[in-house]
Amino acid sequence: xxxxxxxxxxxxxxxxxxxxxxxxxxxxxxxxxxxxxxxxxxxxxxxxxxxxxxxxxxxxxxxxxxxxxxxxxxxxxxxxxxxxxxxxxxxxxxxxxxxxxxxxxxxxxxxxxxxxxxxxxxxxxxxxxxxxxxxxxxxxxxxxxxxxxxxxxxxxxxxxxxxxxxxxxxxxxxxxxxxxxxxxxxxxxxxxxxxxxxxxxxxxxxxxxxxxxxxxxxxxxxxxxxxxxxxxxxxxxxxxxxxxxxxxxxxxxxxxxxxxxxxxxxxxxxxxxxxxxxxxxxxxxxxxxxxxxxxxxxxxxxxxxxxxxxxxxxxxxxxxxxxxxxxxxxxxxxxxxxxxxxxxxxxxxxxxxxxxxxxxxxxxxxxxxxxxxxxxxxxxxxxxxxxxxxxxxxxxxxxxxxxxxxxxxxxxxxxxxxxxxxxxxxxxxxxxxxxxxxxxxxxxxxxxxxxxxxxxxxxxxxxxxx
Amino acid sequence: xxxxxxxxxxxxxxxxxxxxxxxxxxxxxxxxxxxxxxxxxxxxxxxxxxxxxxxxxxxxxxxxxxxxxxxxxxxxxxxxxxxxxxxxxxxxxxxxxxxxxxxxxxxxxxxxxxxxxxxxxxxxxxxxxxxxxxxxxxxxxxxxxxxxxxxxxxxxxxxxxxxxxxxxxxxxxxxxxxxxxxxxxxxxxxxxxxxxxxxxxxxxxxx
Numbered sequence: 001x002x003x004x005x006x007x008x009x010x011x012x013x014x015x016x017x018x019x020x021x022x023x024x025x026x027x028x029x030x031x032x033x034x035x036x037x038x039x040x041x042x043x044x045x046x047x048x049x050x051x052x053x054x055x056x057x058x059x060x061x062x063x064x065x066x067x068x069x070x071x072x073x074x075x076x077x078x079x080x081x082x083x084x085x086x087x088x089x090x091x092x093x094x095x096x097x098x099x100x101x102x103x104x105x106x107x108x109x110x111x112x113x114x115x116x117x118x119x120x121x122x123x124x125x126x127x128x129x130x131x132x133x134x135x136x137x138x139x140x141x142x143x144x145x146x147x148x149x150x151x152x153x154x155x156x157x158x159x160x161x162x163x164x165x166x167x168x169x170x171x172x173x174x175x176x177x178x179x180x181x182x183x184x185x186x187x188x189x190x191x192x193x194x195x196x197x198x199x200x201x202x203x204x205x206x207x208x209x210x211x212x213x214x215x216x217x218x219x220x221x222x223x224x225x226x227x228x229x230x231x232x233x234x235x236x237x238x239x240x241x242x243x244x245x246x247x248x249x250x251x252x253x254x255x256x257x258x259x260x261x262x263x264x265x266x267x268x269x270x271x272x273x274x275x276x277x278x279x280x281x282x283x284x285x286x287x288x289x290x291x292x293x294x295x296x297x298x299x300x301x302x303x304x305x306x307x308x309x310x311x312x313x314x315x316x317x318x319x320x321x322x323x324x325x326x327x328x329x330x331x332x333x334x335x336x337x338x339x340x341x342x343x344x345x346x347x348x349x350x351x352x353x354x355x356x357x358x359x360x361x362x363x364x365x366x367x368x369x370x371x372x373x374x375x376x377x378x379x380x381x382x383x384x385x386x387x388x389x390x391x392x393x394x395x396x397x398x399x400x401x402x403x404x405x406x407x408x409x410x411x412x413x414x415x416x417x418x419x420x421x422x423x424x425x426x427x428x429x430x431x432x433x434x435x436x437x438x439x440x441x442x443x444x445x446x447x448x449x450x451x452x453x454x455x456x457x458x459x460x461x462x463x464x465x466x
Numbered sequence: 467x468x469x470x471x472x473x474x475x476x477x478x479x480x481x482x483x484x485x486x487x488x489x490x491x492x493x494x495x496x497x498x499x500x501x502x503x504x505x506x507x508x509x510x511x512x513x514x515x516x517x518x519x520x521x522x523x524x525x526x527x528x529x530x531x532x533x534x535x536x537x538x539x540x541x542x543x544x545x546x547x548x549x550x551x552x553x554x555x556x557x558x559x560x561x562x563x564x565x566x567x568x569x570x571x572x573x574x575x576x577x578x579x580x581x582x583x584x585x586x587x588x589x590x591x592x593x594x595x596x597x598x599x600x601x602x603x604x605x606x607x608x609x610x611x612x613x614x615x616x617x618x619x620x621x622x623x624x625x626x627x628x629x630x631x632x633x634x635x636x637x638x639x640x641x642x643x644x645x646x647x648x649x650x651x652x653x654x655x656x657x658x659x660x661x662x663x664x665x666x667x668x669x670x671x672x673x
Contacts, residue, residue, distance in 0.1 A: 206648035229647055231615075251642065276619055276643060279612065299616055323616040339612070346613055368610035387608035413610055456611060 050178075052138070053090035053117035054078050057125075058100030065160055069132055070125035072163035073170070077121070079216060080171030080185040083446055084422065087179075090115045104139060104147050112141040119150055132158040134166060151178065164218060172463070184418045187215045188461045189425060190233035190242055191436050195453030196222060210244050212259070215418075215438075215460070217449035223259065232457050236282045236306075239464030243280035243289060254280045254291055256306065268308040269293060279326050282306075283333045283353075284374075290314075290327035290336055299323040301338050303353070314355035315340075326368065329353075330397075331375040337361065339368055348382060350397070362395060364402070369414045372397075373421040381405070381415035381424050392426050392439070405443055419462040425449070427456045550594060555669040563590050564599065564667035567625050571663065572609070574620035576628055584625060587667060588632040595638070598671035601625050603643040604650070606659035611645060618643030625665040640670065 057074040059067035082089050094115050101107055101122045112120055119138040126133050138151040153173065158166035168185035175183035190212045197207035210233050213220040224230050226248040233244040241258045253271030257263075269277040269291055280291045286306070293302045296313055298320050304311040314336070315324045323346075327338045330350075337350045343360065348370045351358040361380070370382040384393040384404070390411040394403045406412040410430030417424055422441060427434045436449035436458045449455075550558050565583040567576065576584070591597060603618030603625075622641035629639055650666075651658035 206644070208647060229644060231611075231647070247642065250640075273640065276615075278615060294619065299619075321620075323613075323620075325616055326612050366609075369612050383610050390610065414612070 049088050051088040051090065051116050051118045052081065052121050053095055053098075053112055053115060053119070053141075054081075054121045054123075055098050056096055056100045057123065058102060063127070066125055066127045066132075069127075069160045069163040069166075070123065070134075073125065073134055073158075073167045074123055076164050076167035077123075077171055080168060080183070081174070083185075083216070084171075084175055084181070084183055085440060086175055086181055088116075090117050101139070107139060107141070107147070109141045109146045113143075117141050127160055130159050130161065131156075132160045132163065132166060134158060134170065136170060153177075164214075168214075182420045182463075184215050184420060184423070184460075184463075186463045187419060188235075188239070188464070189213050189215055189217075189436065189449060190223075190235060190244075190459045190461070191427075191450070191455050192231055192233065192457040193222075193450070193453045193455045195455075197453075210242070211455075212242070213449065216447060217436075220450070223257075232279050233459045234280045234282060235459050235461035237284060237286040237462055239461045241282075241286075242459075243282065245278050245280070251275050251277075253277045254289065256280075256289070266306075266308065268304045268306060268311070269295075269302070270308060270311065271295075281327050281329060283329050284331060285333055290329065292325045292327065292338075299325060301325075301327045301336065301355075303336075314351065315358075316355070326370060328370050328372045328380070330372050331378070337370045337372055337380055339370065348380065348395070361397070361400065362402070364393070366390075371415050371417055373417045374419055375421070377421040381417060381426075383413045383415065392424060394441075405439060405441075407443065414457055416458050416460045418460050425458040425460050427458060550672070553672065555672055558597070558669045558672060564669070566667065567621075567665040568660065569621055569663045569665070571606070571659075572617070574617065574624040576624055580625075581628060584628050585632065588629055588634055591629070591634055591638060594672075595635075596673045597669050598638055598640065598673070600640045600642055600668050600670045601629075602666040602668060603641065603645075604648065604662055604664050604666060605646045606662040607646045607649060607654070608659065609646070611647070615643050615645035615647075618645045621663075621665050625667075 054074055054077065057070045059070070061067070078089060078092060081087050098111065099108065101120060107120060118141065120141055122137045122139055124135040134155045136153050136155070137149050140146055140148045140150050155166060155170055158169070171185040172183040175181040190210060192208050193211050194208045196209055206229060207227050208229050208231070209222050209226065210224045210230050211220055211222050223242070224244070224246065226246055228247040230247070231245040233242055235242055240260050241256065243254055243256045245252050246255050249271060250273045251271050253267050254269040254277045255265035255267055257265040268289055271277045275293060275295045277291055277293045277295070280289050282289055288303050288305055290301060290303050293300060295302065296317070298317040299322065300313050300315045300317045301324050302311060302313050317324055319342070322340065322342045324338055324340045327336050329336055334353055335350055336353055337348055339346050340349050345366070347363065347367050348361040349358050350361050362382070364384050366385055366387065368383040370380045373379050373381065378398060379394045379396045381392055381394050383390050385391050388411065389408065390413050391408060392405040392412050392415045394405055395401070405424065406426070406428070410428050412426055412428045412430070415424045415426040423438050423446060425436060425438045428437050431448070433454040434456050435451065436455050437445055438447040438449060439445050549561055550563065564587045567580040567583050569575070569580070570577070591599060601622040603620065603622030605614040605617050605621070609617070619641065622643055626639050626641050630636060646662070649658070649662040650664070651661040
């Protein structure tokens with residue numbers, strides 16, 4: 001898809017006042033002049049779904065690297081906007097048959113109106129060595145707003161080499177500015193994969209390592225090289241620190257690593273022999289880790305500060321045949337949900353973060369791996385169902401109402417919420433081996449993340465703080 | 467062929483004859499081929515490297531003592547009788563000295579067959595107190611990954627408790643759970659599932 005180079009007649013970045021609401025001025029990052037333009041279509045009205053079109057990127061023909069970067073930005077932006085379902089998008093296929101945008105006057109407005117667009121998203125790319133600048137404009141196509149710039153922004157701190165990352169920044173900025181929504185375009189997934197155990201020359205030992213990737217599955221890379229079983233990665237709220245379970249030590253223990261630092265991981269659960277420490281979960285404020293452990297002799301939920309201090313048992317299980325497992329924090333950190341077999345079958349319970357006030361939440365035939373949504377939602381996603389037919393369910397914590405999210409295709413397990421709560425990543429066997437997939441709250445699969453090997457235990461980060 | 471080469475050749479032949487195949491007793495006391503080269507004086511035998519240096523006194527070095535004929539060495543026990551002694555865990559495990567223990571679906575209970583297998587294992591472990599054994603708990607693929615990690619741990623502990631009750635030292639027995647992560651049989655049928663619901667004993671150290 002080629003995106004148009006906009007030869008702007010007026011200034012590249014303008015401040016705009018939106019009609020229909022109290023005037024909302026969007027300051028451009030680099031605005032040499034400020035003009036205000038009134039258009040009919042309101043951008044910030046939450047009930048109005050805006051239909052955008054991204055025309056093919058118009059290549060310069062003279063700078064192949066720049067053109068490739070521009071195309072990448074355009075295509076990635078389409079994927080990021082389409083993913084969040086906050087704007088409607090003219091399909092890639094329909095848009096690809098349209099001409100790239102050359103000048104504002106030359107846009108075939110009637111044809112874009114036929115496709116249902118409200119705005120054409122015109123992108124202009126220019127470079128200064130390795131630095132890339134993207135100028136973006138929403139150009140109105142409806143009669144009353146035709147040729148008018150509804151929104152404009154310049155992104156000057158991109159690089160030609162990291163065009164995808166540039167598009168992700170743009171997508172998050174559009175969602176935040178126009179729809180007041182925290183997007184996930186800059187977030188990452190962590191998961192477990194056996195793919196490196198399958199490569200030629202790999203030692204014939206059972207191996208599963210921890211991998212990370214962009215939320216859309218790009219840039220997958222392995223971050224452990226332990227040649228043992230590694231499981232259950234869990235991101236800290238800073239988006240750069242990862243906890244995971246590794247069998248590299250005497251017994252499975254929790255390792256915590258900041259991926260930006262070269263330091264070896266810490267082990268706040270302080271595992272020793274003859275104990276299993278599993279299923280780490282960071283508190284929303286990032287200061288504590290909840291986890292399951294057999295340290296007491298029985299399966300319990302424990303909490304420890306990230307620095308390893310104040311390790312204490314929340315469930316104090318005296319029954320060796322009862323298993324408490326899989327803790328997950330409420331959005332405020334005031335409560336912890338977890339699984340327990342104390343009533344005979346594995347069900348979800350909720351307790352205060354100090355272990356008091358335990359209440360049962362579910363009565364499903366088979367339940368596991370709860371994950372509590374972030375605000376503004378207050379539901380818990382979990383694996384449900386009989387073996388061989390697992391699905392992802394959502395239970396509303398307040399009303400206890402249960403809704404099935406996946407459609408019964410294959411086994412669907414181990415959900416993790418996007419940091420804005422609008423999507424759930426999980427793993428599924430619907431395509432053969434286990435693969436990570438992402439589903440929206442309506443039950444539509446938005447993305448297949450992995451293809452190589454068997455991939456399980458996804459965890460979804462917040463946007464990393466740089 | 468020089469005398470040196472001849473003696474080495476004869477020595478080698480005698481060695482091969484005597485050491486021969488495991489399990490074959492060496493020939494009775496009749497010497498095979500005596501290493502006649504051994505006593506042949508200067509510059510002789512088995513790479514002793516004794517050569518007279520030029521310009522030294524013309525004393526002849528005493529002949530080296532006669533090597534006893536190989537056939538006179540007393541019988542060594544055949545090496546194959548204990549393939550474990552001094553071996554690293556990888557080598558021991560290839561010989562599968564310890565029997566696994568199987569479980570019913572969603573259960574950590576030992577049935578009669580399981581207890582018998584563990585009793586047999588206990589006998590082996592008592593014979594080799596230098597071994598440290600890790601009992602791996604495994605499950606079939608049908609439950610969730612998280613649930614099966616706990617189930618595997620309970621199965622491993624169940625086997626360990628029984629072995630402890632037979633008098634084995636705690637320090638010899640470790641446990642770990644692999645849940646459903648590393649199935650022995652990757653199939654998706656009852657047969658595979660049965661094989662995968664197990665406690666698997668692996669030697670992890672031989673001190």
